[in-house]
Amino acid sequence: EPEVTQTPSHQVTQMGQEVILRCVPISNHLYFYWYRQILGQKVEFLVSFYNNEISEKSEIFDDQFSVERPDGSNFTLKIRSTKLEDSAMYFCASSEQQLNQPQHFGDGTRLSIL
Amino acid sequence: DQQVKQNSPSLSVQEGRISILNCDYTNSMFDYFLWYKKYPAEGPTFLISISSIKDKNEDGRFTVFLNKSAKHLSLHIVPSQPGDSAVYFCAAAGDSGNTPLVFGKGTRLSVIA
Numbered sequence: 034e035p036e037v038t039q040t041p042s043h044q045v046t047q048m049g050q051e052v053i054l055r056c057v058p059i060s061n062h063l064y065f066y067w068y069r070q071i072l073g074q075k076v077e078f079l080v081s082f083y084n085n086e087i088s089e090k091s092e093i094f095d096d097q098f099s100v101e102r103p104d105g106s107n108f109t110l111k112i113r114s115t116k117l118e119d120s121a122m123y124f125c126a127s128s129e130q131q132l133n134q135p136q137h138f139g140d141g142t143r144l145s146i147l
Numbered sequence: 148d149q150q151v152k153q154n155s156p157s158l159s160v161q162e163g164r165i166s167i168l169n170c171d172y173t174n175s176m177f178d179y180f181l182w183y184k185k186y187p188a189e190g191p192t193f194l195i196s197i198s199s200i201k202d203k204n205e206d207g208r209f210t211v212f213l214n215k216s217a218k219h220l221s222l223h224i225v226p227s228q229p230g231d232s233a234v235y236f237c238a239a240a241g242d243s244g245n246t247p248l249v250f251g252k253g254t255r256l257s258v259i260a
Contacts, residue, residue: 075253
């Protein structure tokens with residue numbers, strides 16, 4: 034069964050450094066998403082991406098965050114200058130371009146900011 | 148701002164019995180609802196969904212019921228198996244699934260052999 038893959042599984046970074054999280058969505062999917070889950074809290078939406086542009090973003094997704102689809106398969110989340118509070122699990126998801134289709138999630142990247 | 152609420156943080160059920168997980172929502176714009184299962188160190192795995200035009204959707208051992216007037220949905224697992232032990236998340240979206248998912252906090256299900 035096709036799946037969303039994310040790399041790395043764990044990223045440890047010094048505060049203030051840039052980090053790039055990578056995702057390969059399911060190949061025929063056209064909608065892409067990033068979510069995060071801080072330890073002990075809910076899964077929260079960050080950003081959605083369709084047709085090579087951001088379609089929606091949350092308050093969390095400030096100027097420190099950016100997303101890109103650099104080629105036909107990868108979808109990346111960049112955090113420019115990481116803060117301690119960016120420590121979380123980051124999940125990528127993708128879905129088909131049809132009504133009432135579920136989002137399928139990757140296994141996440143655990144980001145630890147020191 | 149808890150638009151999607153799962154009020155039971157945990158549930159224990161005997162193997163073979165029915166597990167019922169509950170979820171309430173407040174936003175009447177939600178029209179597509181999903182259940183995900185999550186094991187430690189893995190991402191949420193899609194289980195089953197229901198659109199607001201239905202009140203029941205069944206897939207094998209899993210059935211989701213939607214009560215729109217009460218803004219309540221539930222997931223029934225029958226018979227429960229030890230492999231079902233995981234955290235279950237309820238999620239909701241609007242615009243027939245084309246808006247971002249809003250998740251509940253999750254319910255940890257333990258199925259005891």
